[in-house]
Amino acid sequence: MAVDEGAVDLELDRAHSARMYDYFLGGTTNFPADRESAGKAMAAFPAVLVAARANRQFMHRSVRHLTQLGMRQFLDVGTGIPTSPNLHEIAQATAPESRVVYTDNDPIVLTHAQALLRSSSEGRTAYSQCDARDPERLLKSPEVQATLDLSRPVALSLIALLHFVSDGRSVSDGRSVPGGRTAHGVVEYFKDALPSGSTLTVSHVTPDFDPEALGRAVGAYEAAGTAVHPRTREDFTRFFDGWELLDPGITVTHRWRPDADHDLSQVTDAEAACYGAVARKP
Template sequence: MTGQDSAAVHIDTSKPHPARMYDWFLGGKDNYPVDEEMAKQLLALDARGRDMARVNRAYMHRATRWLGAAGVRQYLDIGTGIPTEPNLHQIAQQVAPESRIVYCDNDPIVLAHAEALLRSTPEGATEYIQADARDPEMILERAGKILDFSRPVALSLLALLHFVDDEDGAYELVGRLVRQLAPGSYLVLSQTTGDFDPEKAAQARAMYAARGLTLRPRSREEFTRFFDGLDLVEPGVSLTAEWHPELGGAIQVTGDGPIPGYAGVARVR
């Protein structure tokens, strides 16, 4: 790991963390009672919480396959989350063993399990850096030791931006990262929305705020703004479950109505 010591990890279990709640929704064991408690409260608000996590994970699999087929061989995945196989690097290196992947997250429990993210093919490379998404300069500096930013890179921020409010510079953050990317790179995003049930979205946002956490659902228009100046690939901004379903990983969901999330991939000019 890049300058990190997993033996010195301190995990704060006094309040829930989105990465650990995501792990709970996916059926993982790397979470704590405080995470499970809030996850269950979110399920009481919308019983499809597990489906939301699974649909987003399946989108990551499809997007990575698509990118690999498009010739991408470098990936920067910010907001990695707790390892859940297959991880992004496993899919990317199945397509092209020489692929190079840098993961980044700010939850110490991800650091504690980072060895699972570092099992690269001999031809390629994987690395993990511990940093906050709101510190793009540190991320770019450390990632630049593994990735060649003069060549195309897929920048992945999946289920991350709804934890960064507009006032905290969400659009500026994405813009700063994208400016580092060479032409032919890609921006890969997904995030939750309140378009289909604004009342539930407002309740979820209040639930997060009561625990000192940020949740910022965005409308389709607000989400699309992240791609300003880039060329969206087909089918453009879509529901997360509907982005290139032919690439596999369809998830059977419960209940009626769409899973409330958008996704998109755009090419850097």
């Protein structure tokens, strides 16, 4: 896949949530505006680095667990900037034949799509430029259709995405999104469209443990031009209505099936600040 970096406006003079997250994870795809806003978020909520790491490790563990359960098709919506190991690297380390589609609507991710396409020889990876708030178009995209068999179980990942989706029908700058849906509407569309045996993995920022500190962090993001919508455990639980939660159910990200590589045992729930869960469609 050839990518013309000159074809998109990356707005490097403005902070972007994906590049801020890359900075929190120790990545290098970030610029002065991103680092400035990230610094303000860290000053407002010093645990943001811990929360980012806990969220990323939750993704790693959940993908590894799903491959062990036999899942071989993965759809990662809201991919963000590639930070190795990426989802396909985790899945294909256990099951080389795994097929993975990444999707995002952010032009910065498009410029790095080559890193997402380095599949094992036995499997396949693809990247689709789509908006999560238009799930019908996303599932009909050529990349999804050519890579995944949607009549067979698919592991859908919505990692640290839905708190950037409002309860309205437009993006934060007021532009309408074709077929745009609320966060719960997006999830319900995917749940209806995917076949029995599919799984849903979600992580999401919550105000439940330290609302004042999280509120300051949200303010820092909003000052940088990105709206964030933290949700309570009750709202988070609704994403899984009708599906069977896998053990240990709904918990804070760093407490979801910790393994031998787990290095966040001393982290508090307030520091992790995100719920995580995985469920299967009956």
